[in-house]
Structure formats: C-alpha cells, structure tokens
Amino acid sequence: MDQKVRVRYAPSPTGFLHIGNAQSALFNYLFARHFNGTMVLRIEDTDTKRNVQTGEDSQRENLHWLGIDWDEGPNKPNPKYAPYRQSERNAQGIYHKYVQELLDKGIAYKDYTTEEELQEMRERQRANKEAPHYDGRWYGKSEEEQKAAEAKGLKPTIRFHFPKDHEYQWDDIARGHVSFNSDNLGGDFIIEKSDGMPTYNFAVVVDDHTMDITHVLRGADHISNTPKQMAIYEALGWEHPVFCHIPLIFNPKTRKKLSKRDKDTLQFINEYKKHGYLPEAIFNFIAFLGWSPKGEREIYSKDELIKVYDPERMSKAPAYFDQKKLDWMNAQYIKQMDIDELADRTMELVKEGETEEAQRLQSIPEDELRELLKKTIHVHQRDVNKLLEVIEYAWSYYTVLDEHFNYDQLIDNEDFTKEDLLAVLNGLKDKLVNGGADLDYSQAIKEVGKETGVKGRNLYFPLNLAFTGSTSAPQIYEIMDIYSRKTDLELLDRMIAAVEA
C-alpha cells in the first residue's frame, strides 16, 4: 500500500450490533490494523424515521466489548474530517453542495412524482413482467412544469440521471472483476429526499471521498449499489475507492441471509455477551465467516489475526453460521484461560444480571460468590461451552440442599449391596466428622476404599449419587470441596437414611 490506508465502518443506528454489522466492522478493523491504516467510525443516520436513540451507544459498547476500536469517530474527531454523523454533516450543507453541483451540470434533476404514483408505476411494471424502475418522467422538464408542481404543494426529490448504455466496472478485492450496465440499474435514482436528507447511495460517496477513504469493505448486499455510487464518483470527477464485498452470513437452516427473525440463531452481539461467550472467541469466529487464513489452524488471537489477515483470501460464497462450531471455539478459549480470569468474567456477568440465571447469584455475598465460582470453574472448565453454564452449575451447587435426589437407582440395583453402600457412605462420613479443616477428600475416599474393600464403580457411584444426584459426575472430591463440610455431611446423611429405609 503506497498510500495511507483509511477504512470505515459505517452503521446506521437503528438497533443493536448485529452479527452481520460486527463482521463488517471486524474486517475493516483487521484491514486497517494489518496495513497500519486508520479506522473510522461514521454514523449513517439519514433515515430519521428508523433511528433509535440508543442505537449508536449500543454499536459503540458492543464493538468495544469485541475488541474493535477506531481512530476517528464522533467521540474522537479529527478536525480535518469531522463531523462523523451524517445528520450533522447534512446540517452543514456538505451533501447539498454536491447535489447543487450535479443540478447545475444537468446530471441531477428535480422529481415531483408522489409516493403513490411511484408505487403505481412499480405495480404496473411488475404486472407487465418488467423490472421495476423509475421511468424518468421528470427528466428534462421545464421550470414552468416544476413551478406548477410546487404550486400544488409538492416537494421534490432530486434524482441522478444515468447516461445511456454505460458500463460500470471495478476490480473487487473479494469478487474479482464485476460490471454492470447503466441501463439495468433501476432507472434514475434519488440522491436527495424530499426532507432534504441525502440518500445512502449519495451520502456514502460524498463521505467516503471527503473523508479520504481508500478502501470500502462492506457486505455483499451492497454489490448492486456500487455501480450507482460509481456513477456519482464519475459525475463529480472523483476517483472511487477500492471495493471489497464481504460474503453475507447465511443461516444453514433457511439457506438464506441471516434474518433478524431467525429465532434459532442468536443475532446480536449483546446476546452472546450475556450468554457468556468470550469476546476473543467471537472475534476469532467472525473472522472465519467469509475468510480463512492459509493453513489449518483455527484458533487465532486478535493480534495474530491482524498479522495474518490477507484481504485477497476473502471468500465469494456466503458464509454459513454454525452455532455448534462457535460453541466449540468458545470452549477452546475457556479451556486455555486461567481460572482467576474466568472467575472475573463470570463475576462481571453476574453483576450485569442480564439473565435470570445471573440475577439469582446476585443474592450471594461477593467473596463467597467468587470462591464458589472459582471452585465451579475448576471442576467444569473442561466441559463447559459458555460461562452461563458455569453460572448454572454454581447455582445448582449453592442450592444443592433444596434438591431432592432419587437414590433408587443404586438401592434397587443388584450390583450394589446395601452393606457396601452403607459401608462406603458411613466410612466417608467418619472421615468428614473426624478430619480437620485440611482434610484431603481425594485421599479420604481412597482410604475408605481400602478400609471397606469396596472399589471401582461400587465405591464411586454411591458417592457421585450422594453429592450430585447422578451416578456420573466429574471428580467427586472436587464437588465435595465446593460444598461446606456441613453440606457434605447432610448429603451423606440423606442418602444413608434412604438406604436404611
């Protein structure tokens, strides 16, 4: 790159950070960092009807959580390029200035067609099996006709007039050579709405140019917008940036673009956060949606991804969202992270209390909770996919005495005699009663085995059942350590009573 790279992530603040937005932000981020360029955050809030007050904050918070930061944006303005919200830019007349230029050149014109008329036009075209398009009815109209429309109280939109039979083509980093003919782009399109706001296709060109954006990485759903934007670049005598259209994320079940209505998939980054996915894992996972590095490795830290990121390796085919693979990847991160760090993060989740499960733990005093979580993580780090599961386990251990276990599966099992069961349970009970605070549970169980002559599953199954309600459990001495000595004894007594009954 001989010229300083500048890229942008330009969301419209209409809701939470969606996985598709995150993907787009992430590739821009990787691109900027890999090439030592500048990452810009621009807010595209020209749709006054759909803007959500909290949308921008949500974008910011969730990007931050993911580990994506930027060098310029509404909160970090560079005076040379500010402001970074299109509504503010519009208020400064930035867009209108160029609209006027196109009007003066006769490339843009006022259109007084009403919404009803447009709809009618589209319906008629559809009925005639034509591609829906604007028919250019207001192109080249006289000033008198415009005045007459004004007199009726009509407010015009400004349309861009396409040249006839003109090829727009570019070399897309991801897609290769792409070309469109001006004749089938849907007719002259609106660049300024009747409320004076620029449309997306116009504002994006003005902003990318005036902000010196060198590379535009965005979702593949923008491919067919690109020729329109190129037409504007051309009309204004500007050079267009390099384009890279990122493959869309598909839902494997519907085989369509991931839709916000697909209930089977978590759509928003904040949902992943509250379920206890680690941002490192999500970052890693999203980087592999539509891109892959050379080689067979799949686990990469953010810094490693920045290093190996190669835009030439962007895929063309859509990326299918595989929830199970994400779970696996998150589990990999959990396995390699140390317990204190995991405990900190789980504490964080509890404090935020965004799920019922997390809220329940808020009743536990902080020091006690931290101990409980550390012990729970120690036991379950290897088998848990997300931190919410740690929270669930912790709660089940905390409230174990409220549960009523069913001991019948061993009592009614001919492989386990009543005598052996009692010998084991009472044997361990003795150790617990007589042992000091530093009693080694693992050692104690082994001794019980030796003293009673009961071993293997006959030794461990009863203990598993007594302490967890199930014959299969992780290392039982670790579970015993999660509970208080008093609870351990209570659980043993309960089973002893059941066996004797």
Next chain:
RNA sequence: GACCCGUUAGUCAAGUGGUUAAGACACCAGCCUUUCACGCUGGUAUCGUGGGUUCAAAUCCCGCACGGGUCACCA
C-alpha cells in the same frame, strides 16, 4: 421478471491445471478413566449436472439445474 453471484463429505471449509482432495464441527468406533467429560487414534467425498479445451480439470470455457443477493424518498 431483470441484473449480479455462488454450488467441494451430514454441516462448514481449504484448494487459482498434475495433491493419497487439507482442516474443523457433528457423528460412529477404539484407547484413557470409578462414571461423565476432556484428551488421543481411526472412519466416511466418483468436487451440482451435461458438454468442451488440454498429455492432464475440483481448478479454464459454454449450456443446464439448483440456491442466493439486489432491484425503496432503508442503510
């Protein structure tokens, strides 16, 4: 309907004319283990289809089928 694009195992996904067609997830089997899990080892592909080009095609070209994206005073 028009215009663009895609199609490699159950699911993803490498692969850019000559490979035993990577790897991951899931699944199954074996090993390990008191059990569960983790971990380890092994297992599964005539590369959508029909034609070309070539000594040689998953890779290049054409047709077909299927799938998708886009055709807003949304971004």
